[in-house]
Amino acid sequence: MSQTMTVLRNEHRSISFLLDLLERQVDLLEKTGEPDLQLIVEIVDYFRSFPDMHHHPKEDLVLRRLRERAQGLDGEFFGLEEEHDKLSSELHAFSRTTADLMTDPSPMTRSTFILAARSFIERERHHIDMEEKYFFPAAERWLTEEDWDALDDAINQFADPIATPQALQRFQNLSEQFQKWQSAAA
Numbered sequence: 458m459s460q461t462m463t464v465l466r467n468e469h470r471s472i473s474f475l476l477d478l479l480e481r482q483v484d485l486l487e488k489t490g491e492p493d494l495q496l497i498v499e500i501v502d503y504f505r506s507f508p509d510m511h512h513h514p515k516e517d518l519v520l521r522r523l524r525e526r527a528q529g530l531d532g533e534f535f536g537l538e539e540e541h542d543k544l545s546s547e548l549h550a551f552s553r554t555t556a557d558l559m560t561d562p563s564p565m566t567r568s569t570f571i572l573a574a575r576s577f578i579e580r581e582r583h584h585i586d587m588e589e590k591y592f593f594p595a596a597e598r599w600l601t602e603e604d605w606d607a608l609d610d611a612i613n614q615f616a617d618p619i620a621t622p623q624a625l626q627r628f629q630n631l632s633e634q635f636q637k638w639q640s641a642a643a
């Protein structure tokens with residue numbers, strides 16, 4: 458198996474883990490009204506910085522090669538790029554709903570968040586399932602050794618923000634920058 462496909466499948470596993478984690482927090486919010494809000498925010502933040510900026514672009518690279526190799530092949534996965542754009546806009550809306558939950562934990566905001574979160578989780582899971590069922594096997598069938606070599610080189614340009622030792626530092630730096638900016642403005 459190519460390095461690219463191993464990376465993509467591993468990323469699906471970590472995304473699925475985070476979806477399960479988010480789902481548990483949504484269940485808690487529904488049942489007790491006391492989820493770990495900070496954890497929810499971090500999960501949503503992760504989705505914005507990781508699948509959106511690192512995982513989907515890698516898949517788009519694979520998809521472009523597949524389009525060239527499998528001309529005439531009619532697969533639903535050829536709409537993936539548009540689906541990634543759609544998921545990105547939906548994620549943006551969901552992160553706003555999450556921000557609302559943080560600033561106004563009223564019953565109405567809570568139920569809006571619960572609905573949005575459940576639908577987000579379901580869409581993401583469905584997206585992963587479809588990719589693993591149709592897109593990945595088609596890529597493995599049609600792409601050549603040469604394609605995989607080029608893709609392996611290209612995907613090495615991307616790093617998972619929470620799978621690298623620099624991750625925590627990156628967020629810490631951002632937070633320090635933000636604090637400096639706040640004290641300068643005060």
Ligand SMILES: [Fe+2]
Nearest residue numbers: 513516584588
């Ligand atoms: Fe995807």
Ligand SMILES: [Fe+2]
Nearest residue numbers: 512516585588
């Ligand atoms: Fe994916």
